[in-house]
Amino acid sequence: MEALRENEAEEKEEEKKAFKIGDELQDLEEKLSKIQVHIPNIHEFDWSSVDTSQLPASYKINSAKEKMMLHIAANFRRQYTHLCPDRKELFLHPLNECGVEKFVSTTVRPTLLPYPDLYNWDGCARFVSDYLTMEPLPNPIEPPSSLFSPTTILKYQRGNCFDFSMLLCSLLIGVGYDAYCVYGYATREICMMDETREVCPLLKKSKEAQKETVKEKTEKYAVKPPRDLRSKFELQQAAKKEAEIQVAKQKKQEEEEERIMEAEKPKPDSLYGLRVHAWVLVLSGKREVPESFFIDPFTAKSYSTTDGHFLGIEALWNHVNYWVNMQSCLNGCKDLIFDLGNPLRWEFMLLGADKPLLLLPNEEEEEELADEDLDNLDKEEEEKGSDMPPSWVDPIQISLKEFETRCPQGKKVIHYKKAKLEKWAPYLNSNGLVERLTVFEDQDCTKVLEVTQWFKNREDLLEMRQVNKITEVTTEYFGPGHALGLKAHVYKSMNPETERTMEFYNETRVDGLRKRVENAREMTEYFAGRSDFLYYRHTNFGKRTKRAQILVANPDANARPIMQIKECFHRNLEKPANEDVAERIFMISEERILLTYHLQENYITASKREFIKRADVDNKGNKIIMTPDMCLNYQVGSSQEDKKLIHLYKMMLKLMEEEKRLKHQVWESGTEVLEILKIREEEEGANKLTVSIYDTERNEKGKKQREAMERQMQEERQRQDEQDLDYLAPFIIQMGNIEKMTKWQALRLKEDCLTDFKYRLIDKANIIQLRFEKETQELQKKQQWYQQNQLSMTVEDEEAYIAYCSDAMFRIRILEMRLNRHKETAPQKYIALEEKLCKDPRLSEYLKLYA
Amino acid sequence: MNRIYDTIEPNVIDQEMLQKAVEEQGPQEEAGQLAKREGIDFKDVTELQLDFRNILKIDNLWQFANLTKLQLDNNIIEKIEALDSLVHLVWLDLSFNNIETIEGLHALVKLQDLSLYNNRISKIENMDTLQELQIFSIGNNNLTSLENVVYLRKFSKLRTLNLTGNPLCDNEQYSMFIAAHLPDLVYLDFRLVDENTRELAEIKYQYAIDELKQGEAQALAKLEEEQAKQKELDYHKAAYVEYLNGPFLLESMYAEDAEANKLAYLPGMPDLLETYRNKFESVCEKLFAYGLEQYEKRQAEVSTFYKCLQEALAANQEQGRKIILEFENQNVGLLEVVQDMSSFDMAETKLAKYNNDITQLSDTLMTLEMQTVDQLEEIIKDFERNIADLVSTFIENVQGMMAQCRDLENHHHEKLLEISINTLEKIVKSEFEEEIPDDVRMLFVDKDTIVNAVNASHDIHLLKIDNREDDIITKANSWQAVVIEEVHKNEIARNRSRVKEINQYIDHLQEELDNLESLEPVE
Helix, strand or coil, X not given: CHHHHHHHHHHHHHHCCCCCHHHHHHHHHHHHHHHHHCCCCCCCCCHHHCCCCCCCHHHHCCCHHHHHHHHHHHHHHXXXXXXXXXXXXXXXXXXXXXXXXXCHHHHCCCCCCCCHHHHCHHHHHHHHHHHCEECCCCCCCCCCCECCCHHHHHHHCEECHHHHHHHHHHHHHHCCCEEEEEEEEECHHHHCCCCXXXXXXXXXXCCCCCCCCCCCCCCCCCCCCCCCCCCHHHHHHHHHHHHHHHHHHHHHHHHHHHHHHHHHCCCCCCCCCCCEEEEEEEXXXXXXXXXXXXXECCCCEEEECCCCCEXXXXXXXXXXXXXXXXXXXXXXXXXXXXXXXXXXXXXXXXXXXXXXXXXCCHHHHHHHHHHHHHHHHHHXXXXXXXXXXXXXXXXXXXXXXXXXXXXXXXXXXXXXXXXXXXXXXXXXXXXXXXEEEEEECCCCCCCEEEEEEEECCECCCEEEEEEECCCCXXXXXXXXXXXXXXXXXXXXCXXXXXXXXXXXXXXHCCCCEEEEEECCCEEEEEECCCCCCEEEEEEEECCCCHHHHHCCXXXXXXXXXXXXXXXXXXXXXXXXXXXXXXXXXXXXXXXXXXXEECCCCCCCCCCEEEEECCCCECCCCCECCCCXXXXXXXXXXXXXXXXXXXXXXXXXXXXXXXXXXXXXXHHHHHHHHHHHHHHHHHHHHHCCECCCCCCCCCCHHHHXXXXXXXXXXXXXHHHHHHHCCCCCHHHHHHHCCCCCCCHHHHHHHHHHHHHHHHHHHHHHHHHHHHHHHHHHHHHHHHHHHHHHHCCCCCHHHHHHHHHHHHHHXXXXXXXXXXXXXXXXXXXXXXXXXXXXXXXXXXHHHHHHHHC | CHHHHHHCCCEECCHHHHHHHHHHHCCCHHHHHHHHHHCCCXXXXXXXXXXXXXXXXXXXXXXXXXXXEEECCCCCCCCCCCCCCCCCCCEEEXXXXXXXXXXXXXXXXXXXXXXXXXXXXXXXCCCCXXXXXXXXXXXXXXXXXXXXXXXXXXXXXXXXXXXXXCHHHHCCCXXXXXXXXXXXXXXXXCEECCHHHHHHHHHHCHHHHHHHHHHHHHHHHHHHHHHHHHHHHHHHHHCCCCCCCCCHXXXXXXXXXXXXXXXCCCCCHHHHHHHHHHHHHHHHHHHHHHHHHHHHHHHHHHHHHHHHHHHHHHHHHHHHHHHHHHHHHHCCCHHHHHHHCCCHHHHXXXXXXXXXHHHHHHHHHHHHHHHHHHHHHHHXXXXXXHHHHHHHHHHHHHHHHHXXXXXXXHHHHHHHHHHHHHHHHHHHCCCCCCCCCHHHHHHCCCHHHHHHHHHHHHHHHHHHHXXXXXXXXXXXXXXXXXXXXXXXXXXXXHHHHHHHHHHHHHHHHHHHHHHHHHHHHHC
């Protein structure tokens, strides 16, 4: 395919040499090569195809200082190989993407990025591990021959462990950690990013601190327990037996565990201890890190420095210096001490660079700490150890979009032990899915146990869905703000009247409903924070009668018949306990109502009352209102203080009213469930995502508005431009078609325009002069008239005359000034117009030639 | 209107009238039939309407102890009286009567709505206790002075006020004045007090109001201070060491002692008195501090005991509750099942078992109660002993300190005697130069007189000290007795009530069973 296109392109190239189609071809090729990038498992990414043409000069040549540095490094290497001939070659100055040797410390580019997530080490590490795709080292037992700049790595979103470490180290130093790149050896699992033996961190149950309530110390007057009259010997024997059984059980369990461990053990690694890896070391001291630790850049996990996965360290470096480990690694990293100031343990390359940690007696340490603080301030300017040249790498830049997208193509898959974790960038999936954890039953990941999905930015506020494949129970969790305050929904099927549990945000609900558990025959509702102290309501339903089933048309009639409603209340302290109902049961089918009251203080039995609803008519045909045997009482405390029948009657009426209300409420609950189910189904179908109004990228409405505004602005500007008069227009119209003007025509056009302008200027001068003359004439007339009538004039008239004179003189003077100014500016204006005409796009071509 | 009433016979509130009113206003229809059959107790009535009945005198309402709403409007009542027993009253309507003064309302502390419309009242007064008042209607009366309305500032919950038809409404400042002086008022004369008027009024009467406010604040502060003082005194009293943290005891010793005052003029006395006073005061202070400390200790002891007692009782209640619940759960629906059972024998055995269970339950509960009684008895004994120890130590120490006081007094007495004798000798020898008042000089006529005088003073002092000591000791002892007695009484009451409860419950169960058995043969 590619070849074919190339051929085509070549043909075209031959055909139309005038056009620069070659560029496009290159572009095409580049794009095609990029496409290959996305299938890394099949095609190895070709690093040699990296486009280096855009890179700045510092990437391509070495400055004098850098050369000097390389020289020092070469010297160091020579001495090192001489002193330790049996050790591996140092990783000092690999080639960069432009094929130039660069010292590793200068490749570290400390950068502080403007994302709060990247301010802590775990955030940085997670970002690096998510953002880049892991590539194994070309040779698992040798360090790579080249080391690219972090910027290039970021651009192509892939790299080996060294690239990962360099990038992470740059970020960590940027946010102030005392971080180092480590070159050493690790286990296969670490090197190959093989987490299939690890338990997924999401599955690790946070160990519940089972805080045993500290037994209150027995108070002075605590009652003594009744004497234990059982035989002590027998108890002892029983305890012994129990213990034996326990031990046997434990043993069995241990054996079982061992067996499983055995089965899961990885195959032995033939390259154990030889596999090269690079990771990051963070030393304690800065950023309140209490203890030094390793970060594996592939998995973003932190390990203690004594972890068994790391088998040895060759060297480590940061942006200022390079240290070679002189300690024995026979025991992995367990015995290593990270006091980089100690030359016996760590051979440094540059002397004056600074000694990060010298583990010497305490007194000096304090001093050092103080010094370090001071140093820290100075270091910024001094570039910390002036020996090391500044980094040749450009500052690391990550756009917000890239930062959000995270993983290459926005998707990442991690395999864990019996689990698979998939991650997506937000908004990538139309249903808002961002994470999915699949838990398997077996090692080979064939039988799914449970699937957990996390969502973000969904309009229905669904945050998490858990599907248990064995019990087929789905659990959905919602954020606050869902319709009807839904918080969680546990169900097997979406059909109504099946087993389901709904939890609600009771603070947002008027009825304070917290939870509703339902199945075919009963419904239980839990409440919280109600003013009537109700906290529990349980409804039993009977089977639908056939008759009701026929009446499907009327949904109310189709409701399940209610057999019994039970309600429980908290204690209302405003009422005496004997009048505060704790529990009431409406046995609707049996026509009975049972009341149980709260316990009085120090009483162990609660008052009870039972109402029996009887037929309303007795044998004589009289209406029975209330008889004593319709109400069975058990009154605690005071001896059967009979309440008057009238009160009981009132109570019963009230209860019957309540019963009616409750029936309605239960029906309402049922409809609410149906409504929620309907809403859920609609939402599930719609799959809508919300966009924050602050998200300028994705907020369609905002974007449109902004664009509209911009468009409007532009139009405004255009209109303004148009409003500037086109002085040529009238003449062009006179000339008719001006698409193709001859030179002569252009000249004439210009002449016409200029003459017209000249006439206008002269006209203007004439008008001013005319007015001037008129004004002077009038003044003269007035003066004559004044002289004639001077004697017969009143004082007022005289005053008016004087006022007129001064007014007129003022006008005349203004006109005179205006005329003078016009005379001065007119030639300038004329010249300006001429120039403008010369530059006019419509004429310039012709006029230029003429000139 | 009065003319009409003149022609009509005034009425008295009597049994008949009340009965009729209650029946008319009581429950209707079916409930009414029931009520009629059973009769209505006056104390169950919460609302009563006695209007247009020409009542002259309020009387015979004491039976309506739970009344919340009482309407006595449109009568010819002249005096508010006989309402003291209606303490639950929330609404009282006395409009359209002939009342001249507000009185007899002090017991109605829950009153929220009071109507005195259309009476002959000329002054708002005697309502200090009605702190819950929200609506007050006193239109169509003879109120003349605007200043009198300031009295209503007392009622912080007052929101609605009706004053129309009073002479004071003719004052042009009327609405402004009310708005300024009753800032929390929402409705005046059936109209909303608008913000505008209120602001204007506030500006206008700012100074007057500020003055009023200041006066009120001062009064409040004073009250609080007094309360705090009283509280502290109560605290000291509870520790039996009131007035011991200063020279009060000493002063009281000298207060009734005329001789001592005279003797104070002797040479050298001021110094002697000063040192005596200081020493005495320091002892008193010590006693005071010790008293407070011991008081705290006693309180702590008592509260610990009650806490433990509560815990034990709660545990016991829990246990009993569990037993009963177990029993009930086991036998839930048993009776119904038995009733429906076809086989008589089966039912019989079931019932027998149930009967057995009931007896068993009774036994279990009683055993539990016995055990609790034993346990409690033990801790009560402990408590008793500890309290007795505490009190006896306290008394001993107090006695010790009082002995110190007595020693001081004795010492002082000796010194005083010495000085007196010396002075006497000097006077006898006419060497005494200093000026002393005549009545003091009178003491020094001979040795007996002066010695008697000094001794009398000494006796008075000792008596005072003894009295104080006795006082403390009696109080401490009586406290001990009271505490212990209360504990015993409570325990006995608890035991009685529990046993009674168990019996009652068992009886109840038995009764249910008997009912069933009595039914069975019939069926």
